[in-house]
Amino acid sequence: MRCLAFFICCSLAAFSLPAAHAQEPVVGLAAPLTDSFELLGRQMRDGARKAAQTLNARIIEADTQCSTEGGEAAARSLIDQNVSVVVGFLCTDAIDAALPLFAEAGIPVITPGVRTATLTDQRERTGWPVFRTAPRADAERDAVARLLLPRWRDAFFAIVDDGTIYGRELAENLRATAELQELKPVFIDTFRPQLDNQIALAGRLNRSGATHVFVGGDRSDIAILARDAAGMEYDLVIAGGEALRAEESAMPLADGTLMIGLPRWADIATETARSALEEADIVPDGYVLPAFAATELAVAALRSGSGPIAEALQSGTFQTALGPYSFDEKGDLKQPLYRLFRFDGQTFQEVE
Incomplete structure (x- = not known):
């Protein structure tokens, strides 16, 4: 009987581990981590890593090199590692090469870095599952x-x-x-x-x-x-x-x-996000906070339980370190990012 009980307990434990692992949000990060845009890519990486850590999610990283070849290679790598959603991209060439592969795999992409207007303007024709938290070029x-x-x-x-x-x-x-x-x-x-x-x-x-x-x-x-x-x-x-x-x-x-x-992101970020970055000695420059917020968005959509993640992103409103995010039919943010400021002799202060 002891042996049987031991066998049952071990079997249940073995069964429960994959189930728990399957529930862990797995987010891909596609960013330029080498060459000319390495500094900006590392800002994205720092923000995404810290957000994932605070949310008990897992980040899998891939280097886009800000090139067509790098974007395609990053997409294949992340698809092979079974990510559920991808955050990142800074350069148009890289994301244009990656999106057809992600579309075929059914993996949505959230980009806090690519502003090119055609990225979302052509969505109806291409069907690419892309959501932009960066401002459009126009x-x-x-x-x-x-x-x-x-x-x-x-x-x-x-x-x-x-x-x-x-x-x-x-x-x-x-x-x-x-x-x-x-x-x-x-x-x-x-x-x-x-x-x-x-x-x-x-x-x-x-x-x-x-x-x-x-x-x-x-x-x-x-x-x-x-x-x-x-x-x-x-x-x-x-x-x-x-x-x-x-x-x-x-x-x-x-x-x-x-x-x-645009506001300085650190000026509008939540205290929780600022404290998390400060504790990790991460300076919230450049793409750190946009990547942090995009990763929060990705994890929240994965955990929403409202069907496929692309549908959740398209229909929901999610709270992030930089405020609420929701998307229009193209995949662009509904919330306006640009604001009016007045110079006070030292800094720009927002005008209500």
């Missing part, structure tokens, strides 16, 4: 119009750009959206960038009667324009895009300058 230009026009509806506003692709796209989209809302700028212009002064531009704006101006340009030109407008005793509200997050320019940025940009 999100900034749409945010400029969304955040500024309601505030400037009754203002005499102008739109200028520096002639670069970046500056012109922001300015042209703002102009076109204003026109659709039956709003007309008092002044539109393209200025010459990287000059020692922008007195001529400030003068043209002043003569137009503009009290507000959006500048599609870099931090240095915006700082110089503000200085020259102030020198004329011209009270001008100036707004720019996320290029204002660039390193300090020779000319200090003026107090009150507005920026449409």
